[in-house]
Structures are given as C-alpha cells and as structure tokens.
Amino acid sequence: MRQGVRIGQKQHTRTVLVRAALVRFARDGLAEAKTSDIAAAAKVSHGTVFVHFSSRESLLSAAIEEFGAKITKRLHELVEGGSSVGAVLRAHLEGLAQFEPFYTRLVTQATVIPVAARSTMVMIQSAISFHLSQAAEHEMAAGSIRRMPLSLLFNTWLGLVHYYVANKDVFSPRSSVLKRLGPELVRHYMTLISA
Amino acid sequence: MTTCIACGMPMAKPEEHAMGDVSKNYCVHCARPDGSMQSYTEKLKSLTGFIMKTQAFDEKVARKSAKEMMAKLPAWKQ
Numbered sequence: 302m303r304q305g306v307r308i309g310q311k312q313h314t315r316t317v318l319v320r321a322a323l324v325r326f327a328r329d330g331l332a333e334a335k336t337s338d339i340a341a342a343a344k345v346s347h348g349t350v351f352v353h354f355s356s357r358e359s360l361l362s363a364a365i366e367e368f369g370a371k372i373t374k375r376l377h378e379l380v381e382g383g384s385s386v387g388a389v390l391r392a393h394l395e396g397l398a399q400f401e402p403f404y405t406r407l408v409t410q411a412t413v414i415p416v417a418a419r420s421t422m423v424m425i426q427s428a429i430s431f432h433l434s435q436a437a438e439h440e441m442a443a444g445s446i447r448r449m450p451l452s453l454l455f456n457t458w459l460g461l462v463h464y465y466v467a468n469k470d471v472f473s474p475r476s477s478v479l480k481r482l483g484p485e486l487v488r489h490y491m492t493l494i495s496a
Numbered sequence: 497m498t499t500c501i502a503c504g505m506p507m508a509k510p511e512e513h514a515m516g517d518v519s520k521n522y523c524v525h526c527a528r529p530d531g532s533m534q535s536y537t538e539k540l541k542s543l544t545g546f547i548m549k550t551q552a553f554d555e556k557v558a559r560k561s562a563k564e565m566m567a568k569l570p571a572w573k574q
Binding site for chain 2: 366373374377378419420423424426427428430431433434450451452453455456
C-alpha cells in the first residue's frame with residue numbers, strides 16, 4: 302500500500318515537472334530554459350528534476366512527447382469522421398492554436414530537438430496528414446479539389462502554416478497568429494486547391 | 497479515450513477499434529481483414545509507406561522514423 306502511494310507520488314511529481322517544462326520551454330526557448338527555473342515552477346528542488354530525468358535533454362524529450370500526445374488527441378477530437386478538407390484544416394489550426402507557443406518553438410528551434418524526440422514530430426505531422434489524406438482522396442474522387450500528390454498537398458499546407466508561425470512577430474505580435482490569420486489561410490489554401 | 501497500442505491513434509468511437517470491438521486495444525487500421533493485429537513487419541511496412549505517400553520522406557528516413565515511432569508504442573516496446 303505504502304509502495305503504491307510512493308509510486309503515485311513519484312508519477313505525480315514527474316507529471317508536474319513535465320507540465321512546468323512545457324510552459325518554460327515555450328516561454329524561454331528549447332535551448333534557453335533552465336532546469337532550475339522548471340524545478341522552481343514545479344515547486345520541487347533542483348535535484349528532484351534529475352531523480353526523474355537523467356538530463357535536461359531527457360526532460361525536453363518528455364515534454365515534446367507529452368505535447369505530441371496532447372495535440373494528437375485534440376486533433377482527433379476535432380476532426381470528425383468524413384470531414385471535408387476545409388474542416389480538417391480548420392481543426393488543425395484550432396488544435397495547434399491551443400499549444401501555439403510550444404509549437405512555435407518546435408518549428409523555429411527544430412535543430413535543438415533531441416534526436417530521441419524527433420520521431421514525435423513525425424508522429425504529430427502523420428496524425429494530421431492521415432486525416433487530411435482521407436478527406437482529400439474523397440474530394441479528389443468527387444472532383445471538388447484538384448488531383449495532386451498527397452505529400453505535396455500536405456507539405457504545401459504545412460509550409461504555409463509554419464511560415465506564419467515562425468514569423469508571428471511580424472504578422473501578429475500581440476496575439477495568436479493562428480487564431481488571427483488562420484481563417485484567411487484556410488480560405489486562401491482552399492482557393493488554391495479547388496477544382 | 498484509449499489509444500491504439502500498435503500505432504498510437506486515439507480511439508474515441510467503437511468503430512475505430514478493430515472489428516468495432518471495444519475490447520480490442522488496437523485500431524481498425526492496424527487490424528488484418530480477419531480482425532487479428534498486424535505483425536511488426538506488416539505495420540512497419542504500412543507506416544513507412546504512409547509517411548512516404550503523405551509527407552514525401554526518403555524511403556530510408558521514413559522507415560527509420562516509423563521504427564522510432566513504433567518503438568514507443570506498447571505493442572512493440574522491447
């Protein structure tokens with residue numbers, strides 16, 4: 302029983318640390334955030350961080366994996382089966398907007414992402430490309446959007462979104478760029494691919 | 497919401513489980529036509545193909561990414 306409580310407390314501390322890390326990495330940067338600040342935000346000693354994570358890189362990987370699990374789940378909730386391409390794109394932006402500061406770091410500081418966590422980025426993009434491909438294949442067959450390779454359809458969309466996210470400071474310095482300009486990006490993209 | 501042990505996809509509705517059977521912990525995309533779960537080799541091949549088709553990754557990179565993704569999933573963890 303006591304052992305069960307200890308395991309529960311350990312898991313709780315780990316969860317609190319990962320949540321604090323998500324906030325600090327988003328705010329200070331993937332390369333810049335300090336483990337001492339993360340510990341302080343989680344209200345634990347600095348040494349406790351390293352009881353749960355062997356290194357700062359390991360904590361960053363855990364934060365990225367937590368983000369990946371959350372965003373994938375949220376995207377799945379937002380995209381209904383049989384959604385149109387436009388609905389998938391809107392859901393994509395709505396999901397990302399909820400985690401925009403952390404996602405922006407992942408896009409702009411990609412080289413800092415630990416090798417162990419890079420597959421999480423592929424997993425996130427695969428989740429949205431899965432929903433987009435399903436909708437696009439249906440609409441290409443129906444003739445409402447133009448036929449094109451699914452990879453170009455997805456990568457063109459992602460390129461557009463990432464350009465605006467990475468340059469948020471010029472497009473929307475005071476608020477979420479995805480919330481502010483997202484509807485316009487979806488309309489423009491739909492115009493480009495419509496038959 | 498549960499997630500598929502073989503690909504990580506969330507399963508919010510019964511029809512997302514293999515054969516629509518909520519007692520199965522893998523999804524409809526990871527099931528063979530008879531309802532059994534695909535093998536590691538089958539899943540690696542389909543996931544690699546999916547990443548290449550939808551994101552245009554180089555084949556070797558796609559296979560490596562698929563392997564790394566699968567290594568984190570309960571069905572394939574060593």
